[in-house]
Amino acid sequence: MSNAISTSVAVIEEVKKADFTFDPSIRRDHAEKYRTSEWYDGRGEIRAVEDGRSFQISATFTLESEVRLVDRVFDPSNPVLAEIYKTRGRCVAVVDQTVNELYGESLRDYFKQNEIPLEALVCRAWESDKTPDTVHKILAFLGKDGCDVSRNEPVLIIGGGVLSDVAGLACSLQHRRTPYVMIGSSIVAAIDAGPSPRTCTNGNLFKNGIGAYHPPVLTIVDRTLFRTLPKGHIRNGMAEIIKMAVTDDPILFELMEKYGQRLVDTHFANIDADEELEKVADEVIYRALYSYMKHEGTNMFETYQDRPHAYGHTWSPRFEPVAKLMHGHAVGVGMAFGATLALEMGWINEAERNRIVALCTSIGLSVYHPIIEDTDLMLKGQKNIRRKRGSSGLWAPLPTGIGSCGFAGEVPPDLLISAVEEHKRFCASLPGEGKGEEMYLSDLGLE
Ligand SMILES: NC(=O)c1ccc[n+]([C@@H]2O[C@H](COP(=O)([O-])OP(=O)(O)OC[C@H]3O[C@@H](n4cnc5c(N)ncnc54)[C@H](O)[C@@H]3O)[C@@H](O)[C@H]2O)c1
Known part of the structure; x- marks a missing residue:
């Protein structure tokens, strides 16, 4: 060993010894003034291992998020959006194309009257655009050659x-990680996809295959927006409400x-509804949201897989794009098949299975599709x-009853096949053999 090498080894040994005279476990408290964002926080601990060759890190990330029912969010006198964006000097928004056609004028008028510049990207968002x-395209709009949003500036997203x-x-x-405020303008987005942390895009014939956990910092639910929602999409959204009812909330x-059918007919108590139905509509939305967010x-x-809100979503992600079903109908088939299973x-008795299927069919949701007979696909x-x-x-x-559920760790192929046969037999006796109303995607789905 040359002199130079033996000296540097000795120096390293000295440095190692010196280092471990310092605290081997460090938690840093950060000064509030350095905080990146009011919604996110993080802490960590680092522990040096005495071998001087490794250290361990444990870190936690916390976030603040809120879900709020709001009436007439685009009424210029409604302070909710102005309070968020006024101090930031502008609002950067991504708006669904159809929503823009219907509400773009009110949206622009809202920000104009509140003297807040609005920079909006109107985006077609069909299932085939996912x-x-x-x-x-959205990143190009948000990025440095577009609006150049700050990492502390909540983007406003309005759509389904x-x-x-x-x-x-x-x-x-x-x-x-850039925060966003979500206005879910469809029922699915209002009570499920909107407040959800699961952001995603479709991957190669598997729905929602690529994504990130990134919930909105605020979800605004404005039931009055459902007035313009086509009936088919109202029905579609009901599936996500039913999944929470079956698994978590018997009331x-x-x-x-x-009231399910009346809620569909009145566009969620927006057209020809009395006060009683309006109250019911609010309660249904609040209960569905509460059950969903509770889990x-x-x-x-x-980080845990006991997720009731995945009811109806175990086999459907695979068959939904192949059968080109509307999401709610795929979930309807998934829930009804799950009830038969x-x-x-x-886990449940026949009367309970029949009640679950009857609730789906009462509002025109599909409960059967021959695609589930494709055992390989399932x-x-x-x-x-x-x-x-x-x-x-x-x-x-x-389901383990009406309003409760358990989690099946295994469904062996034999059981899956026999449950499909039983479900087919049962649904053959239903009007339309379990087909729903307007069950297929109109934008031709995934290619
Ligand atoms: N991330 C999650 O946890 C989660 C949960 C459930 C569903 N999803 C996803 O959500 C999607 C389905 O959502 P969706 O049903 O809202 O579909 P969607 O986004 O396609 O919206 C439905 C249609 O309604 C239009 N629309 C939206 N708001 C409107 C309004 N107020 N008035 C009139 N038209 C309006 C849209 O332009 C669209 O044509 C699926 O891709 C599904 O995978 C995600």
Whole structure:
């Protein structure tokens, strides 16, 4: 060994010894003035291992998020948006094309009257637009050659579930995390996709395959926007309400049994509705949101797989794009099939299965599609979901009664096949053999 090398080894040994006279475990408290954003916080601890060759880190990330029911959010006298954007000097928004056609004038008027400059990207957001290309397009708008949003500037997203997924994903990528405020203008976006942390785009024939956990900092739910929602999309959104009713809230289930069809007919108590129905509509939305966020908001990063809101979403992500079904109808088939499977497993009785299926059919949701007879596809979907849910189990939420659920860790192929046969037999006796109204995507879905 040369002199030079032996000297440097000695120096390193000295440095190592000196280092470990310092605190081997460090937690830093950060000064508030350095905080990046009012919504996000993070702490960490670093522990040096005495071998001088490794150290361990544990870190936590916390976020503040809010869900708020608001009436007439674009009425210029409504302070909600102005309070967020006035002090920031502008509002950068991504707006669904159809929503822009219907509400663009009111939106622009709102910001004009409140003297807040608005920079808006109008974005077509059909299911077939749920692609990485659309995410890139939004990123170009948000990025330094576009509006150059700050990492502390909440982008306003207004639209349905497709836009909330892709624009939310773009926000998660912009500066690695840019906050956003979500106005869910469809029922799906208002009570499910909007407040959800799961932003995404479709991948190669597997829905929502690529994404990030990035919830909005504020979700605004304005039921009056559902007035213009086509009936088919109202029905579609009801599926996400029913999934929470079945798995978590028996009162919500009863409300849906009693008022579901009237809520569809009145565009959620916006057209020809009396005061009683308006109150019911608010209660249904609040209950659905509360049930959803009770589980989602306490498990924002899906670090646990006991997720009731995945009911109806175990096999459907695989068959939904192939059958070109509207999301709510795919979920309807998934929920009804799940109820029959739960019956086969002895988790619910026949009357409960029939009640779940009857609630779906009462508002025109599909409960059967021959695509579920494709065993290969179903098993592939099951395999995909098992991998997605961490491989420790399938963890398929299935009802254990009306308003409660359990999680099936395994569904062996034999059981899956016999449940499909039983479901087919049962649905053959239903009007239309379980087909729903307007069940197919009108924008031709994924190609
Ligand atoms: N991230 C999640 O956790 C999550 C949860 C549920 C669903 N999703 C996703 O959400 C999507 C479905 O969402 P969706 O049903 O809102 O579909 P969507 O976004 O396609 O919206 C439905 C249609 O309604 C239009 N629209 C929206 N608001 C309107 C209004 N107020 N008046 C008139 N028209 C209006 C839209 O332009 C669109 O044509 C699916 O891609 C699904 O995968 C995501």
